[in-house]
Amino acid sequence: MPAFALLAASLPLRVASLNLCSDEYLLLLADPGRVVSVSYLSQDAQESPLWRAARRYQGNRGSIEDVLALRPDLVLTMGGSGRASASLSGRLHIRSLDLREPASLADVVTNLRTVAAALGAPGRADPWVARLRALKASAPSQAVDAAWVSGGGQSLGADSLGAQWLRLAGYRQRPLQGARLTLETMITNPPKALIRSNYRSGQMSSGQRWLDNPIIRRAPSRQVVTDGRAWTCMGPLTITEIERLRRRDR
Amino acid sequence: MTPVLDVRGASIPARLRSTALRLDAGELVAVIGPNGGGKTSLLRGCSGIDGSAESITVAGEDLRAASPARRSHLLGYLPASRDAVWPISVRDVVALGLAVPDARRVDALISSLELESLAGRAVDRLSTGERARVLLARVLAPNPMVLLLDEPLSNLDPYWVLRLLGLLRGIADGGVAVAVALHDIERMTAFDRALLVDGGEIRADLSPSAMLAGREFARAFRIERAAAGWRLSSPAGRRSSP
Amino acid sequence: MKGAGALVGLALAAIAAAHLFLPLGPVLALHRSDPATAELLLTQLRLPSTLLALGYGAVLGMSGAALQAVFANPLASPDITGGSSGAALGAVLAAYWFEVSGPIALAACGGAGALVALALLLTLAGRNAAGATLLLAGLAISLAAGAATSLVLALAPSPFAFYDSFEWLMGSLVDRSLPQAATALVPAAFCCLLLLARSRALDLMALGEDVLASLGYRPRRIAIEVVALSAIAVGACVSVCGAIGFVGLIAPYAGRLVTRGHPGRALLPSAAIGGALLLLADLAVRFGPAGRTIPVGVLTTVAGTPLFVWIVVRMRARVAA
Numbered sequence: 001m002p003a004f005a006l007l008a009a010s011l012p013l014r015v016a017s018l019n020l021c022s023d024e025y026l027l028l029l030a031d032p033g034r035v036v037s038v039s040y041l042s043q044d045a046q047e048s049p050l051w052r053a054a055r056r057y058q059g060n061r062g063s064i065e066d067v068l069a070l071r072p073d074l075v076l077t078m079g080g081s082g083r084a085s086a087s088l089s090g091r092l093h094i095r096s097l098d099l100r101e102p103a104s105l106a107d108v109v110t111n112l113r114t115v116a117a118a119l120g121a122p123g124r125a126d127p128w129v130a131r132l133r134a135l136k137a138s139a140p141s142q143a144v145d146a147a148w149v150s151g152g153g154q155s156l157g158a159d160s161l162g163a164q165w166l167r168l169a170g171y172r173q174r175p176l177q178g179a180r181l182t183l184e185t186m187i188t189n190p191p192k193a194l195i196r197s198n199y200r201s202g203q204m205s206s207g208q209r210w211l212d213n214p215i216i217r218r219a220p221s222r223q224v225v226t227d228g229r230a231w232t233c234m235g236p237l238t239i240t241e242i243e244r245l246r247r248r249d250r
Numbered sequence: 251m252t253p254v255l256d257v258r259g260a261s262i263p264a265r266l267r268s269t270a271l272r273l274d275a276g277e278l279v280a281v282i283g284p285n286g287g288g289k290t291s292l293l294r295g296c297s298g299i300d301g302s303a304e305s306i307t308v309a310g311e312d313l314r315a316a317s318p319a320r321r322s323h324l325l326g327y328l329p330a331s332r333d334a335v336w337p338i339s340v341r342d343v344v345a346l347g348l349a350v351p352d353a354r355r356v357d358a359l360i361s362s363l364e365l366e367s368l369a370g371r372a373v374d375r376l377s378t379g380e381r382a383r384v385l386l387a388r389v390l391a392p393n394p395m396v397l398l399l400d401e402p403l404s405n406l407d408p409y410w411v412l413r414l415l416g417l418l419r420g421i422a423d424g425g426v427a428v429a430v431a432l433h434d435i436e437r438m439t440a441f442d443r444a445l446l447v448d449g450g451e452i453r454a455d456l457s458p459s460a461m462l463a464g465r466e467f468a469r470a471f472r473i474e475r476a477a478a479g480w481r482l483s484s485p486a487g488r489r490s491s492p
Numbered sequence: 493m494k495g496a497g498a499l500v501g502l503a504l505a506a507i508a509a510a511h512l513f514l515p516l517g518p519v520l521a522l523h524r525s526d527p528a529t530a531e532l533l534l535t536q537l538r539l540p541s542t543l544l545a546l547g548y549g550a551v552l553g554m555s556g557a558a559l560q561a562v563f564a565n566p567l568a569s570p571d572i573t574g575g576s577s578g579a580a581l582g583a584v585l586a587a588y589w590f591e592v593s594g595p596i597a598l599a600a601c602g603g604a605g606a607l608v609a610l611a612l613l614l615t616l617a618g619r620n621a622a623g624a625t626l627l628l629a630g631l632a633i634s635l636a637a638g639a640a641t642s643l644v645l646a647l648a649p650s651p652f653a654f655y656d657s658f659e660w661l662m663g664s665l666v667d668r669s670l671p672q673a674a675t676a677l678v679p680a681a682f683c684c685l686l687l688l689a690r691s692r693a694l695d696l697m698a699l700g701e702d703v704l705a706s707l708g709y710r711p712r713r714i715a716i717e718v719v720a721l722s723a724i725a726v727g728a729c730v731s732v733c734g735a736i737g738f739v740g741l742i743a744p745y746a747g748r749l750v751t752r753g754h755p756g757r758a759l760l761p762s763a764a765i766g767g768a769l770l771l772l773a774d775l776a777v778r779f780g781p782a783g784r785t786i787p788v789g790v791l792t793t794v795a796g797t798p799l800f801v802w803i804v805v806r807m808r809a810r811v812a813a
Contacts, residue, residue, distance in 0.1 A: 151652060153667075183667050187533045188522055203650035204587045206659050213669045215536050299705040318707040327706035335564045336698045338753035346699060372753060388699065 013120060015074045016067040018060060020047060021233035022076040022099050025115040027053050028236055029124045036070040046200055049229055049237060064088050074118060105132065105164050108235055128236050135168045135242055146171035150197035150228060151207020153181045161234050169245040171195060183215045194221040195245075199228025224248070254309055254427040255296070255325070255396045262301030265291040267451045273396060273427035278419060280438045280458065281431040283447035284470055289431040290330065292447050293398045296429075297327040308396055319349035326394035330401040330431070332381045337372035340365055340384050347391030359387040362417065378405045386414070390421070397421070397428045404433055415440045435471075438462070446470055496750075500764050504546075511771045512542045514778070540673040541665050545774045546767040547677040548665075548729040549739055551684060553766020554759050555722035556740030557747055558687050561694040561755035562718045563619060566748075566803055567627050569740035570606070570726045574633030576737065578609025579723070579730035580660045581637045581644070588648035595675040595731075603679075603727030609633050610719045619715060620701075623807050662787035663736035665774050676732040683725035688759055690714060695756030736789040738796025739766050739773075745799065 016037040017026040023042040026035055027050045040059035042048040060066035064075065075089055078099040089096035097118050102108045109129055116125035148156045148166055156162035156173050163173035174191055194216075201208060210216075230241040253272035261268040266288055273279060283289045294300040298314050306313040308324040316324055326347075334343075344356050344365075360369050363383045368376060373384055386402055397418075403411050415437065422428045422442075430441070438444055444461040446454040454466040461467050468474040474483045512534065513519060523530040556569040563573075570576045582605020586592035592601060617629035638661055645653045645660070693709050701711040726740075747762030748755060773791045780786050 183537050184518070184533065187537060188518070188526075188529060200650050200652070203653075204591065204593070204648070205650045205652035206656045206664075207652055208650075210667055213667060214671065215669070294702070297706045298708075299702055314708065316708065318709065321706075321708045325706070327703065329700055329702040331700055331702070333700065334698075335566075336748065336753045336755055338698060342752060342754065343699075346696060385699070389703075 013074055014070065014072045015076065015119065016060065016070060016072040017076040018062045018064070018067070019076070019078045021101070021235055022078040022115075023048070023054065024050070024233055024235045024237055025099070025111060026076055028128070029112070029116050029121070030119050031121075032056065034119065036072050037067045046203075047229060047232070049227065049240075064092070064094070068092070076115065076118075102161055102234065104161060105136070105168075107161075108132070108238075112236060128239060131239050131243070132236075135239065135246075138246075139168050140170035143167055143170055143172035144193050145174055145191050146193035146195055147174050147176065147181050147191040148195040148197065148226075148231075149181050149211070150199055150231075151205060152210045153183070154207070155179050155181045162231060165234060165238050165242055166195065169242045170249065183210075183213060186215050186219050186221075190219045190221045192221060194219065194223045196223060196225050197228035197231055198225050199231070201228075252310065256305070256307045257296045257303060258306075259304030260292075260295035260301065260306070261303070262291050262295050262450075265450055266295045266301060269295065269452060271296050271445075271452070273429060275395075275425045275427055276422050277427050277429075277443055278422040278441045279427075279429040279443045279445060280441040281429055281445045281447060282435055282438060282461075283453075287448040287470065288450040289447045290400055291450065292445075292452070293327065293400050293429065293431055297325060297398050299327065322347065322349060322392040323394055325396040325398065326389040326392070328385060328389045328397075328399040328402055330404070332378050332385065332405070334374040334376075334381055337374050339370055340373055340376070341369045343373050343384050344387045344391055347388040349392070355391060359391055363387050379407060379410065382406060383410070395426060397426055399429070400431045401433055402430060403437065411437070435462075500761070504764050504768050507768050507771045507775075508542055508546055511545060511775050512538050514775065536670065537667075540668045540670045541774070542771070543670075543673045543677060544665050544668055544729075544733055545771045547673070547680060548733055548736065549743070549767035549770030550763035551680045551725045551729050551766070552736065552740040552770070553743030553747065553762035553764070554684050554687055555726055556766070557744035557755065557758045557762035558690070558694060558718045559722055559740075560744050561697055561758075562715045563626060564697070565623050565626050566745065566807070567623055567741070567800075568630070569738075569744070570722060571634065571735065571737035571740055572627065573613050573630040574609040574637060575606040575723055575726055576730055576735035576740075577634045577637035577641070577661075578612075579603065579606035579727040580735045581605050581641045582608070582727065583731040584641050584644050584660055588644060588650070588653050595672060599675050599679060599728040599731045601727075602729075602731035603724040605637075606723035606727040606730070607720065609637060610723055614719070627804075658787055660734045662789035662793075663734040664785075664787055665733055666785070668732060672732045676729045679728045680725040683721040684763065687718065687721050687725075690718065691756040691759050693756065694718070694759070695754050698753075698755055734787075734789070736770065736792055738792045738800070739769050741803075742792075742796050742799050743769055745803065 017023045020041040023038040042054035045051045074095045079101045112125040158175035230237045255273040257271040438458040448470040559568040579602040583602040586601035645657045743766035744762040747758035750761040751757040
């Protein structure tokens with residue numbers, strides 16, 4: 001890693017990202033001049049709050065092939081597609097950096113620092129890490145019994161990364177069987193707060209129809225709407241979202 | 251004498267030219283003609299099933315203005331098709347002919363058509379000849395004043411052909427006007443009157459014996475009476491059509 | 493007959509009650525601590541599902557019986573004629589592509605889809621088609637509409653749509669609301685009443701269209717009315733619950749056993765049997781393996797296919813006889 005950083009510092013680096021979640025780090029930390037491609041998902045307003053910035057670049061479909069013509073020096077990936085791309089990149093003499101899917105807030109910090117270092121600008125990560133620390137420091141001591149919910153009743157595991165984010169906003173994700181909120185629970189024992197993801201809420205799906213059920217609409221829970229896009233990856237963009245939730249609750 | 255059935259201007263496009271028909275009470279009429287000539291169309295047109303008609307009255311009553319229940323008392327139509335799709339019992343099929351249930355009437359019909367042994371069986375499992383009798387019983391059930399029957403004698407055993415002819419004669423004697431489309435011209439002699447239908451119109455309306463000797467008959471069927479039976483008409487023997 | 497009818501009604505009520513109250517444990521437990529909420533649980537969560545199972549099943553039974561009477565074919569049913577698949581396609585196109593959101597409009601689109609499918613069937617096979625021709629044409633339309641539905645869902649704006657295809661093609665009664673139940677069942681009830689009014693004509697249709705016409709009915713108009721009413725009723729239900737198969741085939745068959753073969757009289761018994769079947773199927777699904785949802789249509793198909801084969805075999809036997 002240090003040698004890498006040395007190399008990066010001395011040369012103008014062309015960087016591509018092949019995955020929605022690694023796109024986030026790239027778009028937030030890199031100079032626009034260094035980015036050559038992000039995944040097409042980031043360019044979709046329904047998928048990423050950074051879509052405007054993402055559209056300045058060429059979109060790729062998540063494979064090395066799509067970005068070869070752009071001659072990147074570094075390719076960012078995360079999770080599943082990582083391994084294949086990594087071996088391929090090696091053969092093509094392209095540096096590849098596969099980020100680990102974060103399972104905790106600490107993992108998010110690690111990813112931030114790793115990407116910043118790979119870009120040759122480690123200081124870029126500092127503002128984000130500071131904001132996260134500030135959130136942790138000022139998290140309410142009492143957390144409200146809550147459930148995060150998206151289409152079809154899908155919720156979060158009580159120990160998951162999403163639950164940790166929620167805790168920073170003062171909500172404690174209730175443990176639910178199968179991480180799923182049922183209409184029956186909404187009647188018999190509704191959570192004090194319901195954090196509804198508005199991901200693709202304007203588009204028809206049976207999951208959305210579930211959220212329109214009168215039982216949900218009329219539930220006594222305090223209903224808070226959250227930008228669902230941040231919750232797909234639960235990366236640094238979630239910091240912005242949690243700050244917004246906290247301002248709203250004040 | 252006012253006719254029981256008075257049809258004026260019945261026509262079916264491409265099948266029946268505008269036709270008038272009058273049947274008197276007690277008449278047993280044979281409707282004959284070559285295949286595709288319009289026998290069925292005549293009966294259908296006169297029943298009001300197909301095509302259009304200026305007027306169809308039964309005993310002075312407008313047939314097509316009558317309710318279904320009333321209509322079944324005025325005119326009964328029996329199609330040539332013997333299809334039965336549903337496993338309905340013979341007894342129930344006969345009862346379908348009655349708007350108001352009448353078990354005694356059904357029993358009477360079952361016995362007169364010798365359907366006792368078949369009464370409980372599903373009609374779709376009977377032979378064609380047996381089905382023919384069941385469907386006839388159905389059309390007879392409401393005692394209609396006019397009967398228009400399309401080939402009721404086909405597929406029947408000789409015993410039943412004769413029995414049915416006797417039955418129909420009895421019904422006609424009771425005041426009903428009966429018209430029967432016949433395929434077997436030999437049977438014509440059992441009737442009072444014969445209509446020859448060809449090319450979508452009634453070509454001749456005569457007594458059966460006159461019909462057999464007539465030239466319209468020979469022209470339509472292209473056969474003529476020989477010493478014992480029939481022979482083909484010679485081309486010279488046929489009057490050429492204009 | 494009256495006594496038998498009362499018995500059937502009682503049995504149906506018992507099955508519906510079972511569907512509403514089972515599993516009993518949570519309801520009783522809640523009732524002890526909070527009766528008001530227990531009532532809410534029953535009326536807001538369970539009742540719509542029970543009403544839909546009863547009503548949708550009844551619609552399938554009755555429209556199946558009516559379609560079979562009109563097509564003079566024991567294989568005609570909303571699903572085999574392509575009606576249900578057409579309804580699903582209509583509803584899916586409207587909701588996922590044209591962003592039709594009003595439930596009534598969606599129900600109308602479901603009805604329109606069913607109508608188009610049935611009209612296509614009449615054009616392809618003709619009304620008096622032999623059993624096999626009707627079956628083949630109906631299955632072809634059904635398959636085509638099902639594939640088109642999956643395609644529309646795959647290409648829909650929302651990436652979740654594709655995973656909804658199971659629900660649309662195999663049905664679901666889970667987590668439906670009372671307003672949704674009303675959207676499906678009010679038009680369906682209306683259509684069923686109109687169908688019942690034609691029972692006598694459908695009985696007489698067993699004697700053939702010519703006899704029916706000779707009695708002053710209009711066979712073609714009756715056929716069109718039956719097709720339209722069935723399409724609207726089934727379409728409204730499909731727009732809420734998806735397509736559920738085979739109930740419309742089994743229930744009329746059993747209904748005609750009750751009425752000793754009469755196709756028109758079988759409308760009401762078929763409705764009752766259809767309702768009972770769907771309630772039982774949904775109950776079975778509810779007690780299936782925990783955490784796994786088996787779409788209710790899968791169960792009805794698995795149970796109904798043997799009967800379907802049996803009917804086909806018997807039809808062959810009759811033709812050969």
